[in-house]
Amino acid sequence: MCQDCGCSVTPANIRMTSENQSHHDHSHGHSHEHPHHNHSHQQIHLHQAILSKNDRLAERNRGFFAAKNLFVLNILSSPGSGKTALLERTLMELSDRLPAAVIVGDLETDNDAQRLRRSGQQAIQIMTESLCHLEAEAIAQATQKLDLTDIQLLIIENVGNLVCPAAYDLGETQRVVLLSTTEGEDKPLKYPTVFKSADVVILNKIDIAEVVGFDRDRALENIRNIAPQATILEVSARTGEGMEQWYAYLQHQVQPQPELAVH
Amino acid sequence: MHEVSIMDQTLDIALNEATRQGASQIHRLTVRVGTLSGVVPDALRFAFDVVAKDTIAEQAKFEIETVTARCYCQNCNQDFYPEDIIFVCPHCGTLSSQVLNGKELELSSLEVS
Numbered sequence: 143m144c145q146d147c148g149c150s151v152t153p154a155n156i157r158m159t160s161e162n163q164s165h166h167d168h169s170h171g172h173s174h175e176h177p178h179h180n181h182s183h184q185q186i187h188l189h190q191a192i193l194s195k196n197d198r199l200a201e202r203n204r205g206f207f208a209a210k211n212l213f214v215l216n217i218l219s220s221p222g223s224g225k226t227a228l229l230e231r232t233l234m235e236l237s238d239r240l241p242a243a244v245i246v247g248d249l250e251t252d253n254d255a256q257r258l259r260r261s262g263q264q265a266i267q268i269m270t271e272s273l274c275h276l277e278a279e280a281i282a283q284a285t286q287k288l289d290l291t292d293i294q295l296l297i298i299e300n301v302g303n304l305v306c307p308a309a310y311d312l313g314e315t316q317r318v319v320l321l322s323t324t325e326g327e328d329k330p331l332k333y334p335t336v337f338k339s340a341d342v343v344i345l346n347k348i349d350i351a352e353v354v355g356f357d358r359d360r361a362l363e364n365i366r367n368i369a370p371q372a373t374i375l376e377v378s379a380r381t382g383e384g385m386e387q388w389y390a391y392l393q394h395q396v397q398p399q400p401e402l403a404v405h
Numbered sequence: 406m407h408e409v410s411i412m413d414q415t416l417d418i419a420l421n422e423a424t425r426q427g428a429s430q431i432h433r434l435t436v437r438v439g440t441l442s443g444v445v446p447d448a449l450r451f452a453f454d455v456v457a458k459d460t461i462a463e464q465a466k467f468e469i470e471t472v473t474a475r476c477y478c479q480n481c482n483q484d485f486y487p488e489d490i491i492f493v494c495p496h497c498g499t500l501s502s503q504v505l506n507g508k509e510l511e512l513s514s515l516e517v518s
Contacts, residue, residue: 183432186422186515192415192436193510274407306407309443309510334490335443338502367491371502 196310199278203313206285207296213396214296216312218336219320220329221302224346226254227379228320229299233261235382236389240396242295245284247276249301264288275307276300294396304329308336316341316395319372323351327361330368337369344388349378408444411510412452418512419462428517431462435514439472441507446471465516474507 191197207214219225229244236242243264246254255267266284268276281298290296298314300307319340321329324347330337337343343365351358358376365374375391377384415436423431434453438444446469453467477484478494478501485494485501492501 182518184426184428184517186426186517188418188422188512188514190418191511192411192418195414273410305443309407309411331490335441338441338504367493367500369502370492370500 193309193311196278199282200311200313203278203282203285204315206282207313207315210290211294212290212296213294213316213392214298214312214314215316215318216298216300216307216314217318217320218300218304218307218340219302219322220304220325223302223320223322223325224379225299225302225320226257228344228346228377229258229297230261231379231382231385232297232388232392233258233263233265235385236295236392237261237263239389240295240393241292242297243288243290243293244297244299245281245288246299247280247301249274254299264293270301274301274303274305275310276312277310278312281312295392304333304336308339318342318344319369320344320346321361321365322347323356323358323361324354327357327364330361330364334368337365337372340369340372342391343369343372343374345374345376346379348376349381349383408448408452409455411444412449412456415512416453416456416460416462419515420460422515423461423517426517429461430518431460431465431515432518433466433468433514433516434462434512435468435470437470437472437509437511437513439507439509440474441504442510444510470513472506472509475505476501477503477505479503 217225226246233242233244244258245266245268246258247268247270248254249270249272252267252269255265258265266287268280268284270276270280276298298312317340319336321343323345345361362374365372373391375384375388377388379385415434419431419434436449438446438449449469450467457463457465474487474492475484476487476492478497478499480499481494481496483496484505485496487493488495493499494501
């Protein structure tokens with residue numbers, strides 16, 4: 143059928159008018175001056191997830207982690223909430239009970255990885271340069287650089303940012319959102335998306351809560367309202383208060399697996 | 406601001422599809438953005454102008470369909486539309502963390518020629 147006028151086109155009545163244009167003869171007599179408005183516009187229905195590429199890679203990571211019996215955490219927070227301090231202490235105090243490694247994302251510098259390596263555990267730095275979040279592909283690459291023999295817990299410290307990292311699945315087993323008492327009680331209300339995606343919310347710097355006038359009850363209420371699914375833990379990575387609860391949580395999650403690994 | 410990176414990926418999908426269909430011009434791009442997707446529509450619009458420049462989508466109309474949050478209440482066994490960011494069931498007052506809609510971030514359609 144001719145797209146312009148709807149008449150039937152057969153090989154016999156097609157004639158080439160130029161190299162790129164074909165047209166055809168008609169036995170009937172209407173004009174061929176068609177109004178050239180939207181006639182050739184085509185609607186394409188896609189319904190494709192924009193982050194489908196990242197999602198696919200995240201699923202691949204998840205499969206890889208499962209095969210290695212790795213429990214993987216993705217830790218998100220604002221800059222300065224104490225992610226690195228929390229991990230430093232966790233690696234120091236937990237490593238004999240739960241062998242762990244860390245992948246840490248920052249825009250620039252490998253200061254955090256250096257800090258974390260002082261614990262004697264492996265820490266790989268991803269420098270994202272201008273990127274405000276980590277993506278699944280970068281995790282896949284960084285994971286290849288780690289010696290995962292005997293490692294049970296892999297912790298990913300995301301770029302300090304409460305907005306963008308929330309949209310990117312990395313293939314983690316659980317997501318942890320860290321909030322510190324210096325940030326105010328209403329952070330969960332201001333950044334609901336990230337808190338709603340959390341399996342665990344850690345309230346850090348509780349040792350200075352009183353000094354900074356932090357309203358603990360209101361903060362806990364806000365977290366529970368926004369993220370009813372999340373386990374809430376209160377800690378101070380500086381003094382160690384509450385950290386045993388965090389370790390107990392991790393040990394409980396990382397159940398010892400039966401010897402299924404194929405060598 | 407991850408909207409530029411998201412727009413980059415959106416346009417990648419769009420340009421690939423347009424090429425696949427033999428189109429030389431993209432006239433309209435429609436995306437669906439959930440209110441819980443973490444994407445700010447205005448930032449996305451801004452990103453489109455930047456990213457689409459010097460491509461066959463430069464003249465395209467960029468449309469955003471907003472998808473509002475819809476939750477499921479386990480207590481009442483029915484879905485509901487939360488009134489604000491606290492997902493409390495209007496029937497029984499239970500808090501819900503089961504999101505049925507609102508996380509969408511998709512390229513829904515293209516108009517090409």
